[in-house]
Every structure is written in C-alpha cells, then in structure tokens.
Amino acid sequence: MEPSDDEKYAAFEEKVKKTIYIDNLSPLVTKTVLENAIKQFGGVNDVQFIPNYFTSSNTCAALVQMQSAKQAEEIIQEMGDSPLMILGMPRPVRALKAQAEMFEDRPKQHKRKIVCRWMDPTHPNFELAKKIKDLTKKHAAETQFMIEQELAKEEKLHDQQSETLKTNYKKYELIDGAQADGNVKRLAAQYGTVLNDY
C-alpha cells in the first residue's frame, strides 16, 4: 500500500531531525573519512554530500544521518564546544541542525496547489513585478559578493597562520638543533648558568 503523502512527509521530517548538516569540509574529504570521523560520537546511518554548483566557495558540505535525533543534537552541541578537524588542521568543521530544504529529494508537502500566472507588460503592476525581479538579482549579487569577501578573508587567515606556524617551527628547530649539537651546553658553560633538564 503506498503511504499517503502526509505519512511520507512525516517520515521525512523524522529523518531531518536525525540529520546533521556539516560544512567547512575540505573537498578532499570522502564519505568514509567523514563517516569514520563522526562514528566516534555515535552510529552513522548515512552520509550524503551536498553538491555545490556555482557558489565560488570551495568548502564542502554534507548531511550525516545519525541513528537518533538525540544523538544528532548531542553531536551538534559537542562540535560547538570543542573544535573537530577532519583530514587536516587547524580549520574546524561546523555542525548545524539539518533543514528540510537541504535534502536532495523531498516528498511533496501535502496537496499544495501552486498557482502561477503570466503577467503581460500591459498589466498595471508590471513595473512592480519588474522591480521585484531586479531586486532579486541585486540580492543575489550581494550574496555572491559577500561570499567572495569571505573567501578572501579565509585566504588571508590561512596565509597568516601558515607564516606563524612556519616561524614557530623554525624557532623550535633552531632550539632543537642547538641542543643537539652541544651548542647550548657550551653557551651555558660560557655564561656560567645552570641548565635545567639537560
């Protein structure tokens, strides 16, 4: 017996509650990687990536379905408290509650009638309708601009952190190197200080 539309939709809503939306993922993350990463929190039912056709952002997003809604909520909480990094450091991923519109195939929501009509240029409200269209385009451009700005900032932060990390590493290497070839000992002897630890 085919389930009714309402039943189908109710089942779908249940599914949505159990699902986590994760983004800020690297494009190199595969289904297995993601599954393994989340497995430590609880049982994973399904992982689905959300395709990204044209926003210029290069992070990926996915929908991870857990076994219960409670688990999903807990994980979202945890990921909000301490950063989880997948496949690389240090950028943490972000977890949010999934929403119906994120899913690829949704059942229709009970007999909704969609009325659409054409408006000719002769219609009195045509100018207004045109304005709405233009507004939509403007908003889309604004959103796009913001994404680009965000991307630029991300790049900056990445480069900045890269630099910091490199110099830090160099510093440690230097110290290590100095200790390894005995320079530290000689310097200590020279200055008459006592070395701790070594």
Place this chain on the structure above:
Amino acid sequence: MSTLEEENATVSGDIEFRWGRKGRVGKKNPNIQYYESFTYDGVDYFLYDSVYLWSGDQYLPHIGKVIKIYETPRLKKMVKVVWYLRPTEVQKWLKGDHHLNNELLLASGEGNGLSNFNPLETICGKCNVVCQSKDERNPKVSMEELKLSDFVFYQTFDVETCRLSEKFPDKIAGVEVGHFFNPKTKGNHGVIRKSNSSSMCDTDNSSTIVSGVPASSSCENHHSMKSKFQEFEVGNKKSIEADSQSIMLKKRPKLLQEFEVDTKKSIEADSQSIMLKKRPKLDTSVWFKKLPWEDRIQKAHEVGSLVLLENLYHSFTSSEVEEIVLDAFNIKVNAKMIQWSAYSSPHNGQALVIFNSKDEADYAIFELKTRCLVIGAARVVVGSRPSLKEPGNHNTSKYFGHITIDAIKRKLTVEMKNAVSTSHHSQPNTIAFEMAMEWWAQQKMWELCRDALYKKQAEEIAKLKGRLKGSGKK
C-alpha cells in the same frame, strides 16, 4: 527524419512475439508477407494503431501511425509509419503558433519526413492519439475519450510545403484518410478505445473494447491501465538492446503506481481548473534512468540548454518546479532544486532546469525577461544562464585552513601515508587549538554579517511585496 537504426538486429529471445492476422502478399515481391496485427511482448498491435518508437539516443520517443506491417524474405519484421510531429520538432516553420501541451501534427504531403520504414522492434508501446479535426469525415470524440487520450491532433503539417493546415487530404502516404481519423464507433455507448485501430481489431482484442454505459468505465480504465503497464515493459526491454549506454529503468515499480494514481486523478479532475495540470499520463521521460545529475548539468551547460530559475519558494520540490515549467511554457523539462546550504539566501529559492534544446532555453529566458511569471502572491521568477563551477577542479581548488609543515611531511612513512581517516579533537593547550579558535571567530563573524544582510534584504522585499499586494492584487 532518418530511418531508425537498431543496434542489435534481432528481437532478443526474451521478448515474446507472435504474428497475428495475415494480410496479403507483396504485389511486386510475393516473398513479402503483410500482416494486419501482431503481438509484441504481450501487447497486441493492429494496423493503423498509433505507437511510440524509440531511437536510442533521442530524448523522447517518436509517435507514428502504423500503416503497413510486413516481414521480408530474410525474416526481418518491418513496419511503415506515418509520423505525428511534435510542434517543437517543426518549430522553425510554425513561427510562434501556440500549441497545446499534448498536441501533435499529422504529417502529410510527400517527401522526406512523411513516413519511414522501421524495424518492428523499435516499437515501444501503444499510444492513444485522438483526432479533433472538425472535418465531417472525422467522428467526434466524447469527453471521456478525450480525457483518456495521450495526444490530440487536428492539423496536418505538409512536409513538402512546410505548412500547417486544418484540411485533411483524401490520402496520406497512399492510405485513405479515414484511417487517420477517429475510428467509427460501432454504436456502443461509452466505447473507450485505446488506439485508433480500425474496425478489424474488434474480434481479436478483447481488452480494448467495452460496451456499456460509462458506469462501467472505471473497470475499463483498469484494463487500459494494465495494457499500458505492459507497454512500459516493452519500452523497458527495448532499452537493453537499443543502446549499450542507456541504463535500465530503476524507478519502474514506482512509476507503475504513480501512473495508476495519475490516471484516476485525471479522470476526476475538472477540465476547467486553472490549477497546475497533473503530469501527462504517459510520462515518457521517466522510462529510462538518466545519467547522474552532475553529468547532465554539465552536458546541458555545454549545449546551452541549462537555465537557472531564481526567486522560487524554498519549499518547492524538484517535481513541483518541473510542473511549473510545464504549466508556464508547455515544455517538459528536468529540474533540480538547489539544495539549501549555509551559504544560501533564505529568500531566494533556486533551481536548475535542463531544457531539451538551446532554443527552448533561449525562449524560456526571453519570456521570463519580457513578461513576468508570478508564483503565488508576489514571487516573480527570474531566469538566467548560470555560470557553473568548472568540473574536475574539485580537488585542486584551494581549500583554506589546512596547514602542513613541509619538513614534517617529508618524514612521513609509507604506512602513515596510507592511514585512512584523520580527525582530530584539539586540546586547549596546543597551537592547533588556538588557530582553530581563530577560524571559529571568523566563521562567527561571517555568520553575523550574513544574518544582517538577509535581514536587510527581507525588509526590502517586504516593502515591494506590500506595494504589490496593496494595489489590489490577489
């Protein structure tokens, strides 16, 4: 239209085939045996039936009327069909005439495109085509028959002069025009025919004819639906032979059930309703499982038939978008709602629509530009050609935030490299943690920025909407 090529020459042993009534032998070549009917995969076909034919790489099947059925001396089964043309196929010569969604044009005249000889195996189903011509030789159809029909036609398209006409000549392709009109009813009430078969079919095929009052029409519908299921089977198997690339229908079981529900609805539906039309009964585009969306979108983008629709309601499903396009443009398309992600604007629902050709896409975009398609109270749809991300750059696009130290990398052993799945929870006393915090801070800041932007946009939209509604619109 060229002769349909069949990839594999013979009917596979799987599909049941039986000749029906024999006709005459060929006049010039007595080794050719004509027939008046045959059974193919459980469906009975008769001379002058309207059928679907599939040509492997076409998006939609062709529709034709069988006017000759014969077997060659080499035992090849052939049919001669006169084509029903879809208005989109001859758009060049129609110059903007408006055509109904399920309207066809009967080919007439002489020359290329009137008819073709095809292997019988390209037939993939029966089609219910009803003639609505006012010609006095054409029996009128009842409302029930009209509702049950797949297609209608009332005009001819002369393939020689490339002109439409409502006049029907006496003969088309050497066949009396009477065979193209609706079959003459035999005085039975509520005879609901499934095809334009000639009167010869009465005795042979019990499933198509029911005599009696429309009260029994519901059980008749059941019958006709059953045969239609079988037609799907035919189409299904044809696909295996026809093209090594076309993939088996996965959605079939669902389709059968959908179809049942659809038919019932269309009978009860009010023909005057301005609401969204239900999908046409024989949804031929779902017969064959298609390539995954990624590939289709790329292909369509290259061809130029990909259109981005914006300002839809977020809660639309892909099929609702397809219905809207069907309703607004009378074009069957494939659509996909863009999945909402954290970067999507809550005001702007978007969908990618694949049209059947670049011309259709151009037409749609043009219409959306010059006129206004309004959905619901005040959503005006915006159409445009999207600029897609390049495919395949997927792995090489720079992802910011994963930093490695080259020196350490060099020391990685082979085992370490092969290790799968690295995920890491940072402890507060590491550099990684601090850096993660920096990323978080940035994320948060952008979230706030986005919220502020969307709020502002919402206000702007509400203002315009209010003006639209206030000036007396529904």
